[in-house]
Amino acid sequence: MSDTGMDRIASKMPSFIRRSDPAVVTAFACIIILLLVGSIYSRSFLSPEYLLQQLKVASFLGVIATGMMLVILLGQIDLSVPWSVAAGAMMACAAAAYGPMGVFLAIPFGIFCGVMIGVVNGIGVAYLRIPSMIITLATNAVAQGLMVVYTGGFSPQDSATGAMRYLATGFAIPGVPNAVLIWAVIGAAMVFALTRTTFGRAVYGIGNRERAAYLSGIDTRRVVMIAFAVSGGLSAFGGVLLAGYASKAAQSMGDAYLLPAIAAVVLGGTSILGGRGSYLGTVAGVILITLLQSILSVMQMPEAGRQIIYGVVIVAMLLLYGRAPASR
Amino acid sequence: MKDWRYWLAEQRGTLLAFGIFVAMFILYTSNHQAGFTANVVQTASNKGVLLAFVAMDQTLVVITAGIDLSVGMIFLLTNCVASWLVVGSPVETAFGVVVVLAVGLLCGALNGAIVIYGRLQPIVATIATGAIFFGIALLLRPFPGGSVNERLADALTGRLFGFLPASLVALLAVVLVVWVPFSRSVYGRAAYAAGSSETAAYMSGVPIRRGKFAAYVLAGLLSAIGGLFLTFFTYTGDAAFASGNAYTLFSIAAVVLGGVSLFGGRGSAIGAIFGALAFRTIGDLLFVFDFDPLWQPLFQGVILLVAVSLGAFALFRVRNRLEWFL
Numbered sequence: 001m002s003d004t005g006m007d008r009i010a011s012k013m014p015s016f017i018r019r020s021d022p023a024v025v026t027a028f029a030c031i032i033i034l035l036l037v038g039s040i041y042s043r044s045f046l047s048p049e050y051l052l053q054q055l056k057v058a059s060f061l062g063v064i065a066t067g068m069m070l071v072i073l074l075g076q077i078d079l080s081v082p083w084s085v086a087a088g089a090m091m092a093c094a095a096a097a098y099g100p101m102g103v104f105l106a107i108p109f110g111i112f113c114g115v116m117i118g119v120v121n122g123i124g125v126a127y128l129r130i131p132s133m134i135i136t137l138a139t140n141a142v143a144q145g146l147m148v149v150y151t152g153g154f155s156p157q158d159s160a161t162g163a164m165r166y167l168a169t170g171f172a173i174p175g176v177p178n179a180v181l182i183w184a185v186i187g188a189a190m191v192f193a194l195t196r197t198t199f200g201r202a203v204y205g206i207g208n209r210e211r212a213a214y215l216s217g218i219d220t221r222r223v224v225m226i227a228f229a230v231s232g233g234l235s236a237f238g239g240v241l242l243a244g245y246a247s248k249a250a251q252s253m254g255d256a257y258l259l260p261a262i263a264a265v266v267l268g269g270t271s272i273l274g275g276r277g278s279y280l281g282t283v284a285g286v287i288l289i290t291l292l293q294s295i296l297s298v299m300q301m302p303e304a305g306r307q308i309i310y311g312v313v314i315v316a317m318l319l320l321y322g323r324a325p326a327s328r
Numbered sequence: 329m330k331d332w333r334y335w336l337a338e339q340r341g342t343l344l345a346f347g348i349f350v351a352m353f354i355l356y357t358s359n360h361q362a363g364f365t366a367n368v369v370q371t372a373s374n375k376g377v378l379l380a381f382v383a384m385d386q387t388l389v390v391i392t393a394g395i396d397l398s399v400g401m402i403f404l405l406t407n408c409v410a411s412w413l414v415v416g417s418p419v420e421t422a423f424g425v426v427v428v429l430a431v432g433l434l435c436g437a438l439n440g441a442i443v444i445y446g447r448l449q450p451i452v453a454t455i456a457t458g459a460i461f462f463g464i465a466l467l468l469r470p471f472p473g474g475s476v477n478e479r480l481a482d483a484l485t486g487r488l489f490g491f492l493p494a495s496l497v498a499l500l501a502v503v504l505v506v507w508v509p510f511s512r513s514v515y516g517r518a519a520y521a522a523g524s525s526e527t528a529a530y531m532s533g534v535p536i537r538r539g540k541f542a543a544y545v546l547a548g549l550l551s552a553i554g555g556l557f558l559t560f561f562t563y564t565g566d567a568a569f570a571s572g573n574a575y576t577l578f579s580i581a582a583v584v585l586g587g588v589s590l591f592g593g594r595g596s597a598i599g600a601i602f603g604a605l606a607f608r609t610i611g612d613l614l615f616v617f618d619f620d621p622l623w624q625p626l627f628q629g630v631i632l633l634v635a636v637s638l639g640a641f642a643l644f645r646v647r648n649r650l651e652w653f654l
Contacts, residue, residue: 307463
């Protein structure tokens with residue numbers, strides 16, 4: 001009864017609204033509300049410079065959330081983000097200490113370390129069938145241990161190379177920060193992979209029902225492993241960019257990115273159970289989280305209040321969209 | 329099959345954890361400078377008991393086929409609450425203890441309500457509630473500080489009759505008062521059944537929701553007892569993010585070592601306690617063998633990684649490949 005009523009209302013809306021995911025629409029609506037609320041606090045909130053600055057800050061989270069989204073689409077989760085970010089940043093900076101070749105290979109080496117963490121996750125989840133939350137927590141702990149041993153408790157070479165700084169803070173096109181450009185390229189590649197390749201179809205298929213995907217001839221284990229490797233690599237790349245932005249790497253730099261990355265993906269309407277979600281939603285989620293962080297810092301909200309607000313926002317949004325079906 | 333064989337099959341994980349713990353503890357004390365003395369046992373048990381309480385929390389939730397990534401944060405939050413309230417005269421102290429335990433119950437109830445009645449995935453739900461708990465803990469204690477009733481603290485962390493660590497006795501008491509009645513009750517059975525096969529349990533009319541809810545609530549209580557003991561050991565409250573995360577991680581390691589199935593429905597809190605004690609002892613082995621403490625995080629991470637990977641041996645028993653995909 002209510003369904004047909006909803007359908008009748010929906011049929012009167014323009015087609016682009018009818019087809020869009022309610023979660024994505026809500027996320028964009030929240031962004032606009034946040035911008036309006038912010039503009040009450042400070043006139044400069046709607047200025048182009050400020051918005052571009054926000055977009056630049058958002059792009060670091062955006063790169064990390066892209067990998068997280070891929071894993072969540074599979075119905076899995078990657079909890080090794082904190083130390084993948086830190087390992088990528090620290091290893092890239094450390095590689096730069098080894099002569100000009102090291103400087104040249106710094107960024108690829110940082111990403112490679114992240115990919116390795118992802119591959120271990122992938123082997124554990126896909127081939128050993130260990131629950132992803134457990135194995136990614138374990139590799140996170142191992143990566144942390146390796147970094148602690150490597151640095152000996154302090155950072156040996158922790159300053160970012162010129163290339164890393166250029167990627168994070170430079171302007172290849174006047175007016176557009178490089179970080180935003182990188183996020184756009186990675187985002188476009190992800191959209192292409194998800195919608196135009198068999199790999200993307202397989203990801204959605206596995207997220208819906210891995211058995212069915214396996215029976216239809218997909219090598220599901222390889223797809224899962226690749227997805228985790230990509231997620232690890234993107235986390236590490238996010239770390240490399242962050243190190244370039246702050247011009248140095250630090251041990252705990254990744255801690256602040258796990259919860260926002262998951263939140264951004266979930267707020268963007270990607271089902272935490274897997275198989276459903278669009279990249280547009282993740283973009284909306286990332287911008288939403290970044291604006292929220294920005295407004296909370298403008299309001300001089302202490303760290304404690306921010307943590308509470310994150311938690312409440314995630315639970316509230318999940319209760320709106322992310323509920324599992326009732327057992328019948 | 330005889331009764332004792334059933335019993336043996338059921339308790340295999342627990343007995344294995346007990347065996348690992350005994351072997352590791354013998355290795356630890358025989359290489360310790362002071363040897364097997366009351367002091368060494370007391371220190372080891374005080375450190376182990378903290379993790380044991382948190383591991384019991386994790387067990388209760390894992391049995392229902394869930395996971396609680398907020399254990400460490402409940403632990404921190406109750407530690408911070410205790411550092412404000414468990415002080416002063418005996419009556420005030422008792423009131424403080426009751427409040428701390430109530431906070432734990434409330435945290436557990438919040439997790440349970442969101443996961444069971446809100447039907448959210450336990451992983452993300454407990455990460456989010458963990459952030460909330462940590463935020464509140466940070467509000468209570470932006471800087472480490474506070475105090476605790478030292479007479480009570482010393483009584484519960486000292487020794488009875490000169491050799492028996494009081495913290496172990498407290499752990500035993502909690503097992504007898506909380507775990508044993510729960511696991512034998514209807515709700516305890518329901519929690520196991522829900523973890524084993526939720527559909528089958530639902531079809532058989534088992535009160536799965538109330539059983540799972542009871543498990544989450546008691547889990548919060550156990551973490552609160554852990555937080556209380558942390559305050560007794562350190563005399564302060566400290567909202568340290570890294571420490572909360574470490575306890576969450578170690579609780580999972582302890583549960584895995586203790587033979588509790590991460591897929592739910594199998595294992596016991598007794599096993600997790602021995603898993604926790606074994607994990608602590610293995611971590612401390614580095615010190616008696618004079619390794620650089622820098623290696624400890626890596627060593628603990630590798631133990632966890634190896635422990636969870638061992639579960640993969642079950643794959644060799646799978647006859648139909650479709651059973652890979654649960």
